[in-house]
Amino acid sequence: MAKRRLIQAINDTLFEEFRRDSSVILFGEDVEISLFGDTRGLSQEFGPARIRNTPISEALITGMALGAAAAGHRVIAHLMFSNFMYTGFDSIANQASKLRYMTGGQVNFPVTYIAAYGGGKSIAAHHSDTPYPLLMNLGGINVVVPSTAFDAKGLLKTCIRGNDPSFFLEAGGRGGEMGEVPDEDYTIPLGKGVIRIEGADVTIVAIGSMVKLAMTAATGLNKDGISAEVIDPRTLVPLDEDMILSSVKKTGRLVIVDESRDRCSAASHIAAVVADRAFNDLKAPIKRVTVANVAMPYAPNLERLVMPSVDRILEVVTQLVES
Amino acid sequence: MANLEYGSNEGLGPDALISMYRVMKRIRLVEEKLGEDFRAGKLIAGVHLYSGQEAVAAGICAHLNDKDWIASNHRGHGHFLAKGGSVKSLIAEIHAKATGACRGMGGTMHVADFSKGMMGANGIVGGGISLICGAAYSEYLKKSGSVAIAFFGDGAATQGVLSEAMNLSALWRLPMIFACENNLFSEFSHTSTVLHGELIARAQALEMPAIKVDGNDVVEVWRAAQIAVDRARNGGGPTFIEAMTYRMAGHVEAETGFLQGAQYRESSEVEAWKAKDPIDRFLKWNLETGKVPQATLQELDAELIKELEEAMAFALSSPEPPPEQAFQFMFADHEA
Numbered sequence: 317m318a319k320r321r322l323i324q325a326i327n328d329t330l331f332e333e334f335r336r337d338s339s340v341i342l343f344g345e346d347v348e349i350s351l352f353g354d355t356r357g358l359s360q361e362f363g364p365a366r367i368r369n370t371p372i373s374e375a376l377i378t379g380m381a382l383g384a385a386a387a388g389h390r391v392i393a394h395l396m397f398s399n400f401m402y403t404g405f406d407s408i409a410n411q412a413s414k415l416r417y418m419t420g421g422q423v424n425f426p427v428t429y430i431a432a433y434g435g436g437k438s439i440a441a442h443h444s445d446t447p448y449p450l451l452m453n454l455g456g457i458n459v460v461v462p463s464t465a466f467d468a469k470g471l472l473k474t475c476i477r478g479n480d481p482s483f484f485l486e487a488g489g490r491g492g493e494m495g496e497v498p499d500e501d502y503t504i505p506l507g508k509g510v511i512r513i514e515g516a517d518v519t520i521v522a523i524g525s526m527v528k529l530a531m532t533a534a535t536g537l538n539k540d541g542i543s544a545e546v547i548d549p550r551t552l553v554p555l556d557e558d559m560i561l562s563s564v565k566k567t568g569r570l571v572i573v574d575e576s577r578d579r580c581s582a583a584s585h586i587a588a589v590v591a592d593r594a595f596n597d598l599k600a601p602i603k604r605v606t607v608a609n610v611a612m613p614y615a616p617n618l619e620r621l622v623m624p625s626v627d628r629i630l631e632v633v634t635q636l637v638e639s
Numbered sequence: 640m641a642n643l644e645y646g647s648n649e650g651l652g653p654d655a656l657i658s659m660y661r662v663m664k665r666i667r668l669v670e671e672k673l674g675e676d677f678r679a680g681k682l683i684a685g686v687h688l689y690s691g692q693e694a695v696a697a698g699i700c701a702h703l704n705d706k707d708w709i710a711s712n713h714r715g716h717g718h719f720l721a722k723g724g725s726v727k728s729l730i731a732e733i734h735a736k737a738t739g740a741c742r743g744m745g746g747t748m749h750v751a752d753f754s755k756g757m758m759g760a761n762g763i764v765g766g767g768i769s770l771i772c773g774a775a776y777s778e779y780l781k782k783s784g785s786v787a788i789a790f791f792g793d794g795a796a797t798q799g800v801l802s803e804a805m806n807l808s809a810l811w812r813l814p815m816i817f818a819c820e821n822n823l824f825s826e827f828s829h830t831s832t833v834l835h836g837e838l839i840a841r842a843q844a845l846e847m848p849a850i851k852v853d854g855n856d857v858v859e860v861w862r863a864a865q866i867a868v869d870r871a872r873n874g875g876g877p878t879f880i881e882a883m884t885y886r887m888a889g890h891v892e893a894e895t896g897f898l899q900g901a902q903y904r905e906s907s908e909v910e911a912w913k914a915k916d917p918i919d920r921f922l923k924w925n926l927e928t929g930k931v932p933q934a935t936l937q938e939l940d941a942e943l944i945k946e947l948e949e950a951m952a953f954a955l956s957s958p959e960p961p962p963e964q965a966f967q968f969m970f971a972d973h974e975a
Contacts, residue, residue, distance in 0.1 A: 365780055373803035379769020380776060386758060387777035410763050419751045419759060420742030421968040456969045479971035554973055
């Protein structure tokens, strides 16, 4: 057991999986030096046959990952910032998410795309998107959003050892959250959420980097006599709908905290699922705490304004419970 | 950077010639039948026919085995057959049957047979280029000696991903071939109106061996491909082959319906290219050189006609995909 930041846990995991399976390869832009530290050191131990810098060519990288996977490798394609997936989106949207289906299941594509997401770092709209709603809608790609170092390790192993394309989205700002990570090998199944805090009055579903905010808010609410249950779905595709529905059945109230833009967000989807399948359990409308429908601003004061915050969660939950 | 040499006929014996003729004729018969059936309202969707370009797939795939990879495009029936895909599975797929190559999930524009190294036709122009580059990288890392071929048209030559793939594959010396079939049309636009400069010059600028060949001459294609495949197998990196050919059919068989009489090419141009038909040219060349007995080719024709008839009967008598199949295959590890 060691205390590791989320990004360090990812780095440790990559070393472990590289050692475990020689068919695992990784490529992407500047992965040898590694901006975020998640792939740092791999090239020294494993060399260019396993990890290699590519040209800045996202349209190629995203598709190459699939071709190499079909030919027998387990591929990790690092896209650096998730905004850069847009320049490589044909192979994600048209190929990765569809080729297995379109070929009648002839072939598997064990590909893990890694990308950092989210705002709060004053790097403005071209480096701050949270694009998982787009990925969720594609259909054939696992969407994995770990919030803790522990989960990052277990989920990344599942992605790498799995047989489908996955997007592993890391909230990498300043290394991500610190947490306990066991030394031993373990995996976490996709589609299994976790209850971070048990509660009775309201369910807060929080995604990725929003989990910490939701937990802070829940602690604050508790002082005001509001018992909030915090659920971390950990993966959005597949989504642990049962866990969310059971919680809403118990609490009767739902708030979803999501770092994507509000329109067609992951929060919208979760709200729709609950409205559809648990309408009679609800005592109040479903509320979403999301990013405003704007591009991420550069100025820190404006960025704080459009992003979810502990204060906004507190305000929304308090109003909901008192209404 | 000098152009690639055109190679020699060494190793091109009667067996190889018969084999290439078989592939070309098989493709032609299939495509003509599909065109006929579409016009008779017997197909469920428009088909993009490969007629006129057969020498390219036949001449290149003659050098490949099942462990080599190809990626194709929306005009992919010919590549599928040339790489060893069966007529039965092709026709059944086009008829959306459970016995089709992709169990009826992909159809005419997306036929694939991974067991034969055929990574699929692709509905996105240029979509296969990045995939095949990845396959080439995988084989390069495995030091397998297998090679990977990107079949694409002049229409895909204007896609950005081609530049990206040519750069990386040249830099990494990947075992691949860029097989550009210049059929003069980017869908409904004459390529001269959408493409600037010489394609092989782009490869030459990247110090990649490049050659422009008569894509309607199967022997010339075979010779150029032999050099390119040998180079790729032996660690010499990629080659760019531009095969000049002509799309004898329209972009898609459905076009006479939606173009409503609008013309995008002169019929005199089509007629002029018909005179350069790759199969007729092969037969004429063979008659002059006497490489393969005429009777052998005639017997082969009869076999291929029978093969197509059997494939048609097989496809038409095959079941539709079962309803539950609509919800399968999205993921290997869990349900959609």
